[in-house]
Amino acid sequence: MDTADGHKTAGATPLQVVKAVFWSFLGIRKQAEYDKDAVTLKPVQIIIAGIVGAILLVLSLVMLVRFIIR
Amino acid sequence: MEATHAHDHGHGHDEHAHHHPSGIMRWVQTTNHKDIGTLYLIFSLTMFFIGGILAFGIRAELFQPGLQYWDPEFFNSLTTMHGLIMVFGAIMPAFVGFANWQIPMMIGAPDMAFARMNNWSFWLLPPAAILLITSFFVPGGAPAAGWTIYAPLSTQMGPGMDLGIFALHIMGASSIMGSINIVTTILNMRAPGMTLMKMPLFIWTWLITAYLLIAVMPVLAGAITMILTDRHFGTNFFNAAGGGDPVMFQHIFWFFGHPEVYIMILPAFGIVSQVIPAFARKPLFGYGSMVYATSSIAILSFIVWAHHMFTTGMPAAGQLFFMFATLLIAVPTGVKVFNWIATMWKGSMTFETPMLFAVGFIFVFSMGGFTGLILAITPVDIQLQDTYYVVAHFHYVLVAGSLFAIFSGTYFWLPKWTGHMYDETLGKWHFWLSLIFFNITFFPMHFLGLAGMPRRIPDYAMQFADFNMLATIGAFGFGLAQLLFVWGLVKCARGGEKAPDKPWEGADTLEWTLSSPPPYHSFETPPVVK
Numbered sequence: 001m002d003t004a005d006g007h008k009t010a011g012a013t014p015l016q017v018v019k020a021v022f023w024s025f026l027g028i029r030k031q032a033e034y035d036k037d038a039v040t041l042k043p044v045q046i047i048i049a050g051i052v053g054a055i056l057l058v059l060s061l062v063m064l065v066r067f068i069i070r
Numbered sequence: 071m072e073a074t075h076a077h078d079h080g081h082g083h084d085e086h087a088h089h090h091p092s093g094i095m096r097w098v099q100t101t102n103h104k105d106i107g108t109l110y111l112i113f114s115l116t117m118f119f120i121g122g123i124l125a126f127g128i129r130a131e132l133f134q135p136g137l138q139y140w141d142p143e144f145f146n147s148l149t150t151m152h153g154l155i156m157v158f159g160a161i162m163p164a165f166v167g168f169a170n171w172q173i174p175m176m177i178g179a180p181d182m183a184f185a186r187m188n189n190w191s192f193w194l195l196p197p198a199a200i201l202l203i204t205s206f207f208v209p210g211g212a213p214a215a216g217w218t219i220y221a222p223l224s225t226q227m228g229p230g231m232d233l234g235i236f237a238l239h240i241m242g243a244s245s246i247m248g249s250i251n252i253v254t255t256i257l258n259m260r261a262p263g264m265t266l267m268k269m270p271l272f273i274w275t276w277l278i279t280a281y282l283l284i285a286v287m288p289v290l291a292g293a294i295t296m297i298l299t300d301r302h303f304g305t306n307f308f309n310a311a312g313g314g315d316p317v318m319f320q321h322i323f324w325f326f327g328h329p330e331v332y333i334m335i336l337p338a339f340g341i342v343s344q345v346i347p348a349f350a351r352k353p354l355f356g357y358g359s360m361v362y363a364t365s366s367i368a369i370l371s372f373i374v375w376a377h378h379m380f381t382t383g384m385p386a387a388g389q390l391f392f393m394f395a396t397l398l399i400a401v402p403t404g405v406k407v408f409n410w411i412a413t414m415w416k417g418s419m420t421f422e423t424p425m426l427f428a429v430g431f432i433f434v435f436s437m438g439g440f441t442g443l444i445l446a447i448t449p450v451d452i453q454l455q456d457t458y459y460v461v462a463h464f465h466y467v468l469v470a471g472s473l474f475a476i477f478s479g480t481y482f483w484l485p486k487w488t489g490h491m492y493d494e495t496l497g498k499w500h501f502w503l504s505l506i507f508f509n510i511t512f513f514p515m516h517f518l519g520l521a522g523m524p525r526r527i528p529d530y531a532m533q534f535a536d537f538n539m540l541a542t543i544g545a546f547g548f549g550l551a552q553l554l555f556v557w558g559l560v561k562c563a564r565g566g567e568k569a570p571d572k573p574w575e576g577a578d579t580l581e582w583t584l585s586s587p588p589p590y591h592s593f594e595t596p597p598v599v600k
Contacts, residue, residue: 020362027363027405034358038267054369058395065390 012040021049025057098193101185102590103170108487109192110167111480115556117159117199122549124152129511129545131528132538145528146214147206147230153217154234157334158241159199161468164476165337166191166248169276171487173252175581175588176270178261178597183254184247191247198240205230205237216526218327221308221319225300232301235294242287249280249287256280261580263599267361270579271354274361275340278368282329282336285372290326293319317382324375332371334468336364338475339406342428344579345482346410349425350417351576356409363402363409370399380448381455389448396446400439407436422574423497427478430505431471438466441516456526459519465512477504477555484562485569489587492562496554503551510544 012020020037023029029037091099100106127148131139140148170188174181182188205212210228213219224231256277260269269277296307297319306312308319339360347354354360376384376392410432419425441463445451454460477500484492514537519525523534530538572582580599584592 024362025366025369025402027366027402028356028359029362031358038265038358043266050365050369054373057398058373061391061394062387064394065387068390069386 011042012037012045017041017045017049018053021046021053024050025053099189101181101189103174103182103185103188104487104588104590106182106188106192107167107170107172110163110170110195113192113195113199114160114162114164114167115559117155117163119552120203121152121155121160122552124148124155125545126549128152129542132530133542134539135530135532135535137529140528142528143214144211146216146526147212149526150213150216150219151202151206154202154213154238155199156468157217157330158238159195159202161334161472161476162241162245163195165276165279165334165472166245168272168337168341168476168479168483169248169252172483172581173255173273173276174259175486175584175592176273176579177256177259177264178580178593178599179255179259180591180594180596182251183259184251187247188251191244191251194240194244194247198237198244201233201240202237205233208233218320218323219294219297220323221297221300221316224297225308232298235298238294239291242291245283246287249283252276252280253284261593261596261599267358268599270340271343271357271360271364272337272340275336275343275364278364279333279336282333282368282371286326286329286333289322290330293322293326296322317379320379320382321376324378325372327378328375329368329371331467332367334472336367338431338472339364341475341479341482342410342431344577345424345428345478346413348482348574348577349422349428350414350419352413352417353578354409355412355415356405359405360409363405366402367399370395370402374399377446377451380451393446393448397443400443403439407432407439422481423492423494423501424478424482424574426498426501427474427481430501431474431478434466434470434474434505434508438463438471441466454519456524457519458515458523458525461525462512462515462519465515469512470508474504477501480559482574483581484559485573486581486584486586486588488563489569489585490562490566491569491573492558493566496558496561500551500554500558503554504548507544507547507551511541511548512544514538514540514544 016037019033020029020041023033097105097109100109127140128145131137131145131148170182173179202212208229210230212230213224213227213234215223215227215231219231219234256269256273296305299305300307300309300314306314308314308316310316343354343360374392374396376388377396380389380392414429421429441459445454445460445463481492481497484490518534518537518541521534523530523538569586571584571586573586574582580593580597581588583597
């Protein structure tokens with residue numbers, strides 16, 4: 001999805017997407033990083049990374065739980 | 071809440087040659103987002119009062135121990151229908167009403183993307199409401215299985231349950247259509263220059279809410295359809311005797327039900343995030359983190375559903391998983407609360423009614439959030455399941471959360487919608503009486519629950535009498551205080567001091583650039599956002 005003004009921007013690196021999603025789970029983000037995200041991230045990247053992030057969160061919780069009840 | 075016809079009556083106007091019906095047909099055939107928003111809001115206000123009358127029935131019965139007014143079956147119908155009507159008839163349509171009025175005006179769009187579907191989404195609701203309310207008058211009475219309509223209660227009831235199921239189907243279809251409309255409008259019709267990250271937070275919260283609705287309403291439809299076929303067509307999805315599993319219903323229901331909780335609170339977060347900056351005269355602190363936190367809450371809302379079911383029996387691993395996941399939601403929610411407080415910090419604040427309700431929201435909603443954390447702890451929940459503690463918790467979240475935000479948003483945008491200022495004195499009375507009576511009603515319920523009083527019972531042991539009497543007095547006070555709200559609304563709609571285009575100094579979103587009331591068709595030429 002393009003931005004509303006049709007402005008083409010340089011894409012974000014996968015690492016940047018992962019970092020943005022990681023911080024989003026906490027709900028906070030450094031202003032400078034956020035400004036960079038706002039111009040470089042594409043919604044589809046965030047959605048994919050968000051779903052992968054959610055799966056990883058579930059898996060890590062399951063691992064933690066298994067470790068506790070072992 | 072009358073949308074202006076300023077442009078339409080001037081047919082000489084070269085920009086429009088529309089003519090549309092007047093009188094009742096204007097409302098039946100309307101495809102205008104402002105008219106439809108008004109219809110939604112009036113509908114939800116009506117349902118709010120019907121649900122409120124049912125609450126009066128509940129609290130009257132519980133004023134004293136013993137059976138006073140109702141037989142126990144009817145009491146069950148009262149609690150069930152109060153829940154169904156408030157959730158599906160009052161809170162959800164109210165937020166859709168806000169969405170209809172505000173989304174096009176806040177993103178600089180001329181109307182919703184699918185204007186005719188918008189009309190249909192609304193007009194599905196009155197028949198659904200009639201079905202739901204008619205169920206009181208059929209043999210066996212209205213649904214009495216609780217708003218969660220757990221099997222096997224719901225598979226055994228009379229035809230009232232069928233009416234309830236059909237009503238839910240229709241309201242679900244309405245919600246899905248409304249959501250598709252909202253998503254499409256927001257993604258495709260923003261004014262030039264309004265990138266996603268420049269959207270007002272109310273728009274963001276509604277975008278995410280609409281996705282949640284599209285994801286979970288079909289799940290509810292599936293669950294209640296399975297109940298319907300279990301009831302009439304010989305299936306055994308939830309019948310243990312036929313190889314089914316009643317607990318499966320709870321899993322399916324709560325996979326819908328928990329995101330539903332966020333569907334009812336995220337738009338409230340959005341409204342509060344517009345009101346606080348306007349009255350603190352400072353931009354919202356941490357806009358980006360608010361967007362991230364909202365998304366995070368939405369994702370987490372899908373992995374916590376079984377915390378409603380700790381007592382149904384599940385492996386320790388399941389209990390731990392759902393407990394941890396639930397506790398995690400406190401993190402992004404806490405971020406939001408801190409952001410609102412940081413927005414107010416050193417702001418130049420004034421406390422008009424919208425701000426009072428917004429600040430009241432933060433205070434009382436946070437208490438509901440904290441009791442949610444307490445209930446998330448599995449061993450505590452096993453003690454408190456189905457007690458009044460739970461009733462207190464979700465009323466703190468839904469009344470002090472969703473409803474107070476609805477009040478806040480109503481007073482905030484009423485001058486824009488009607489072109490008149492509301493009566494500030496009346497608004498302040500409404501706020502203070504609501505806040506005080508709300509706490510008189512629901513705070514004692516924490517003690518009742520901790521002392522072991524079960525929910526959904528018409529009679530109780532003597533030791534619960536005092537707090538119940540107090541709660542009933544509070545409930546009647548709260549209900550009557552809402553008449554002030556209606557009085558204020560009617561007064562404002564009929565006239566009053568002329569509202570300026572931007573009555574709130576700190577408000578900076580696009581709707582305030584329009585006249586008050588806005589023209590019937592606004593932003594036909596989109597504004598440019600820098």
